[in-house]
Amino acid sequence: MTDQPAPAGPDTAEQAVVRFMRGVRLQHDRVRDQWVIQAPERAFVPDPVATEILRLVDGQRPVSAIIDDLAARFDAPRPVIARDVLALIAELTGRQVLTT
Amino acid sequence: MNAMPPAAPPPMSLLAELTHRCPLQCPYCSNPLALDGRESELSTAEWLRVLDQAAELGVLQVHFSGGEPMARPDLPDLVRFAAGRGLYTNLITSGVLLTEANFRALADAGLDHVQLSFQDVDAAPAEKIGGMTGAQVKKLAAARIVVADGMPLTLNFVIHRGNVARIPRMLDLARDLGARRVEIAHTQYYGWGLVNRAALMPTRAQLDEATRAVEDARARLGPALAIDYVTPDYYADQPKPCMGGWGRRFVNVSPAGRVLPCHAAETIKSVAIPDIRTASLGEIWADAPLFRLFRGTDWMPEPCRGCALREKDWGGCRCQALALLGDAAATDPVCARSPAHARITEILDSLPDAPPPLVYRRFGNAPA
Numbered sequence: 301m302t303d304q305p306a307p308a309g310p311d312t313a314e315q316a317v318v319r320f321m322r323g324v325r326l327q328h329d330r331v332r333d334q335w336v337i338q339a340p341e342r343a344f345v346p347d348p349v350a351t352e353i354l355r356l357v358d359g360q361r362p363v364s365a366i367i368d369d370l371a372a373r374f375d376a377p378r379p380v381i382a383r384d385v386l387a388l389i390a391e392l393t394g395r396q397v398l399t400t
Numbered sequence: 401m402n403a404m405p406p407a408a409p410p411p412m413s414l415l416a417e418l419t420h421r422c423p424l425q426c427p428y429c430s431n432p433l434a435l436d437g438r439e440s441e442l443s444t445a446e447w448l449r450v451l452d453q454a455a456e457l458g459v460l461q462v463h464f465s466g467g468e469p470m471a472r473p474d475l476p477d478l479v480r481f482a483a484g485r486g487l488y489t490n491l492i493t494s495g496v497l498l499t500e501a502n503f504r505a506l507a508d509a510g511l512d513h514v515q516l517s518f519q520d521v522d523a524a525p526a527e528k529i530g531g532m533t534g535a536q537v538k539k540l541a542a543a544r545i546v547v548a549d550g551m552p553l554t555l556n557f558v559i560h561r562g563n564v565a566r567i568p569r570m571l572d573l574a575r576d577l578g579a580r581r582v583e584i585a586h587t588q589y590y591g592w593g594l595v596n597r598a599a600l601m602p603t604r605a606q607l608d609e610a611t612r613a614v615e616d617a618r619a620r621l622g623p624a625l626a627i628d629y630v631t632p633d634y635y636a637d638q639p640k641p642c643m644g645g646w647g648r649r650f651v652n653v654s655p656a657g658r659v660l661p662c663h664a665a666e667t668i669k670s671v672a673i674p675d676i677r678t679a680s681l682g683e684i685w686a687d688a689p690l691f692r693l694f695r696g697t698d699w700m701p702e703p704c705r706g707c708a709l710r711e712k713d714w715g716g717c718r719c720q721a722l723a724l725l726g727d728a729a730a731t732d733p734v735c736a737r738s739p740a741h742a743r744i745t746e747i748l749d750s751l752p753d754a755p756p757p758l759v760y761r762r763f764g765n766a767p768a
Contacts, residue, residue, distance in 0.1 A: 394623045
């Protein structure tokens with residue numbers, strides 16, 4: 301712990317470990333051959349980019365490792381991927397899908 | 401397999417109504433007026449087969465409901481089987497039978513979420529509606545057990561003219577208990593709710609106040625508490641997209657094994673009600689006349705057929721058209737474009753100032 305909390309910039313955000321909230325999960329829908337987010341009273345289909353990100357959310361690895369993994373596999377600069385990943389995590393945290 | 405008609409997309413949700421038995425007697429219950437007795441209920445083995453067929457068909461979420469589903473001692477077995485088949489499991493309960501021990505059994509079986517009903521914030525009016533003394537303290541205890549475990553909890557409040565003024569306190573209660581979601585759902589006027597419509601329907605002014613209370617709470621409480629708000633469609637100009645379209649997303653299996661496109665569909669008498677004891681869920685979903693009756697848009701009369709909203713509201717509610725106009729294939733009369741829309745205005749204009757006595761939901765208590 302430091303005396304003063306650091307501003308929650310991208311570096312801090314990348315150190316966080318995110319996980320699905322209890323009662324929320326990513327699941328492959330075999331019948332429709334698509335990934336779905338199962339949540340209380342709703343199920344919804346993430347877009348392909350969100351799906352790639354969410355498949356790496358395991359409650360173990362930090363966000364930076366998720367970004368590194370995607371940067372190694374997809375043809376896009378790391379800062380672009382980092383921006384997408386952090387934006388998705390912020391959005392899905394607000395929608396009670398993910399938590400840190 | 402024989403040649404099948406063009407396949408309907410598979411259902412997303414199964415409402416498994418395990419029993420119509422319930423310690424509560426709420427006069428707006430969504431169960432039909434003709435309640436199934438214990439002797440007619442599907443067995444454990446039959447429910448396991450329904451769950452297996454549902455998962456195979458493409459159902460993603462199963463909602464264990466009733467009646468009071470916790471009155472079935474096999475509930476943990478059903479939850480465990482459903483969870484093992486990848487189904488998202490939701491328990492819709494009054495909470496009055498929930499204890500630390502039986503909740504633990506459900507959580508260990510893989511239950512994902514609990515939706516807990518409340519009749520009101522204060523015990524006296526809540527227990528007058530529910531017809532069970534001592535229910536409120538049991539419900540509060542149930543909520544605390546679920547939240548302490550960390551399982552997501554939704555509180556459900558059914559709204560009527562007697563409790564509409566207390567919505568702000570209902571939302572505060574949901575927040576204080578640590579619920580993740582709350583449903584502020586105005587009574588839907590079918591079955592028991594329709595019988596009690598004159599006693600339950602709020603005024604337009606009460607509805608407006610309720611809507612303001614929800615909007616205020618959304619601004620005040622932020623995203624930590626998701627609020628689902630359902631209005632009574634009598635005050636709307638457009639019908640609700642009932643069940644997301646007939647036979648399109650949702651399938652309901654009644655305690656006795658009747659398979660329905662919605663809770664109220666047994667009121668439609670023009671075709672046979674499919675029975676899970678004599679056909680599979682997949683066969684019924686694809687082929688049963690009841691499911692094909694109002695699927696899609698081909699069945700629609702004008703003005704629905706030519707309406708730009710026909711695939712948004714799917715023609716509204718068939719059971720409402722039947723209940724209010726005597727014709728399940730008519731345009732839902734809550735639609736301002738319906739030739740029978742004046743019927744709604746007449747009903748609202750003739751609501752009594754003093755509510756008549758409630759007709760409680762219990763076996764043998766339905767009016768003839």
